[in-house]
Amino acid sequence: MERCVGIDLGTTNSVMAWVGPDDRPEIIPNADGYAYTPSVVAFEDDAVLVGRIARSQAALNPERTIFSIKRRIGEDGYRVRINGAAYSPQEISALILKRLKADAEAYIGGEIERAVVTAPAYFNATQRAATREAAEIAGLQIDRILDEPTAAAMAYKLHEQDRLTILVFDLGGGTLDISVLKLHKGRFSVIATSGDNELGGDDFDQRMMQLLAGKFENRHGVDLLACDAVTAQRLREAAEEAKRQLSFKDSTRVSVPFIVPEKALSLDFDIVRADFEKAAIDLFDRLRAPLLDALDHAKLKPVDIDEVLLSGGSTRIPRVRNVLADVFGMEALSTINPDECVAMGAAAAANWGTTKITFKASRSVGVEVAGGSFSSVIQRGATLPPVAVESYTTAHEGQTAISFPIYQGEDTIAQRNLLLGEIVIDDIEPGPAGKAQVDVAFEMTSEGILKASAKDVATGTQVSVEIESAVMTEDEKAFATQRVAEMAAKIE
Numbered sequence: 001m002e003r004c005v006g007i008d009l010g011t012t013n014s015v016m017a018w019v020g021p022d023d024r025p026e027i028i029p030n031a032d033g034y035a036y037t038p039s040v041v042a043f044e045d046d047a048v049l050v051g052r053i054a055r056s057q058a059a060l061n062p063e064r065t066i067f068s069i070k071r072r073i074g075e076d077g078y079r080v081r082i083n084g085a086a087y088s089p090q091e092i093s094a095l096i097l098k099r100l101k102a103d104a105e106a107y108i109g110g111e112i113e114r115a116v117v118t119a120p121a122y123f124n125a126t127q128r129a130a131t132r133e134a135a136e137i138a139g140l141q142i143d144r145i146l147d148e149p150t151a152a153a154m155a156y157k158l159h160e161q162d163r164l165t166i167l168v169f170d171l172g173g174g175t176l177d178i179s180v181l182k183l184h185k186g187r188f189s190v191i192a193t194s195g196d197n198e199l200g201g202d203d204f205d206q207r208m209m210q211l212l213a214g215k216f217e218n219r220h221g222v223d224l225l226a227c228d229a230v231t232a233q234r235l236r237e238a239a240e241e242a243k244r245q246l247s248f249k250d251s252t253r254v255s256v257p258f259i260v261p262e263k264a265l266s267l268d269f270d271i272v273r274a275d276f277e278k279a280a281i282d283l284f285d286r287l288r289a290p291l292l293d294a295l296d297h298a299k300l301k302p303v304d305i306d307e308v309l310l311s312g313g314s315t316r317i318p319r320v321r322n323v324l325a326d327v328f329g330m331e332a333l334s335t336i337n338p339d340e341c342v343a344m345g346a347a348a349a350a351n352w353g354t355t356k357i358t359f360k361a362s363r364s365v366g367v368e369v370a371g372g373s374f375s376s377v378i379q380r381g382a383t384l385p386p387v388a389v390e391s392y393t394t395a396h397e398g399q400t401a402i403s404f405p406i407y408q409g410e411d412t413i414a415q416r417n418l419l420l421g422e423i424v425i426d427d428i429e430p431g432p433a434g435k436a437q438v439d440v441a442f443e444m445t446s447e448g449i450l451k452a453s454a455k456d457v458a459t460g461t462q463v464s465v466e467i468e469s470a471v472m473t474e475d476e477k478a479f480a481t482q483r484v485a486e487m488a489a490k491i492e
């Protein structure tokens with residue numbers, strides 16, 4: 001049987017799931033036995049480390065340890081420089097995916113060739129293409145790049161309902177992503193997204209570190225935050241653990257033996273949830289504005305939301321749930337582990353096929369028109385695959401050609417959006433400005449391929465381009481595949 005897994009390729013952690021022999025999605029533990037693998041890659045002289053082992057040696061090897069590569073995926077020209085070589089974000093992501101693939105194969109006991117990989121709803125065509133390239137470099141054929149909130153909703157089997165409006169609240173390690181989905185007859189569409197790129201579990205860790213360091217300084221007169229990288233790392237790990245514990249308990253004990261070894265000082269005290277909540281009160285307050293923004297974009301009120309879904313490990317924090325209960329007047333769905341539901345939904349999608357989901361353009365696509373402004377042809381939120389046509393005309397007398405640079409984004413100034421390509425139509429019959437009519441048609445497939453054509457209505461001349469939304473050339477991809485395969489042999 002050909003096996004297809006679901007992969008939540010996260011900024012902080014990655015999770016895999018599959019539909020196992022009992023026909024239900026289940027998490028695939030990694031080789032260390034954990035449900036999640038830190039999305040961290042580290043290079044040593046002769047080895048490549050991926051996952052927990054890479055994360056735990058980070059303080060000793062900061063220059064050669066790579067965190068949060070997902071934030072860079074699709075970024076033009078971005079390279080990680082290590083040991084004299086330059087790696088694209090696709091290659092670093094591919095190393096993570098190789099490790100996941102190998103662990104899953106060991107667990108399942110067979111080869112895995114296909115996967116559904118998830119991406120944030122707001123990812124543009126380039127970020128999606130780069131994600132796909134990362135998977136291909138890792139030797140995985142990608143069935144689909146699935147929106148994370150859609151995956152979360154599928155994990156809850158919400159697609160079995162007829163009509164629902166769902167808000168997915170995803171608070172992970174580094175970011176807050178909010179999506180509003182409409183479900184109609186088993187079809188999902190993302191109608192609005194919002195969030196905060198700089199708010200996540202790491203910020204809560206930071207507050208806990210400050211709280212612990214403050215207490216320590218009061219007792220021992222030593223500022224742990226001014227100590228070396230290794231001390232900072234030990235403090236961070238203790239802070240994260242305390243934060244996790246306080247999601248389930250009112251108080252917890254934090255102890256790090258000999259955190260200042262030269263003075264034989266240990267960190268050892270109890271910390272209560274209320275103190276943590278006070279230390280992070282402004283962070284909890286910051287959750288509200290993006291929520292209201294998402295509702296505003298979707299032209300909805302809190303009462304219009306039928307279900308609130310939790311995704312991301314940080315939604316385990318009780319105070320986060322309180323904020324949501326306060327805004328929506330109901331409890332969020334939380335029967336599936338919030339850090340696992342995206343992978344579970346991806347596994348379900350991998351197994352159930354593509355027929356039940358429609359895609360929406362998460363960004364508008366259009367052309368630059370005279371004066372540099374952006375004229376959108378496919379509106380953000382349009383159902384895919386739509387064919388959209390807009391008519392344009394010449395700006396000057398005697399003009400015989402029009403070029404349409406194609407952009408994706410929401411800015412009214414074309415060049416502030418992402419340039420995807422260009423379509424040029426010439427041989428227009430010379431005439432006064434505004435006489436010719438050129439119809440520009442765009443079609444976007446669910447795979448993110450944009451088919452654009454321009455037609456001179458008077459002569460019937462038509463030119464078309466297909467924008468593959470690829471980031472790498474075939475040569476670059478082949479080189480990366482070879483290099484990643486060699487490095488993968490050294491993964492520990």
Ligand code: AMP
Pocket residue numbers: 010011012013036171172173174200201202240243244245247311312313314315316317338339
């Ligand atoms: P994710 O990106 O979804 O894997 O989320 C990772 C973040 O969730 C990290 O910042 C974790 O510290 C945080 N997290 C995981 N479990 C808990 C918990 N029980 N309480 C609070 N935060 C948690």
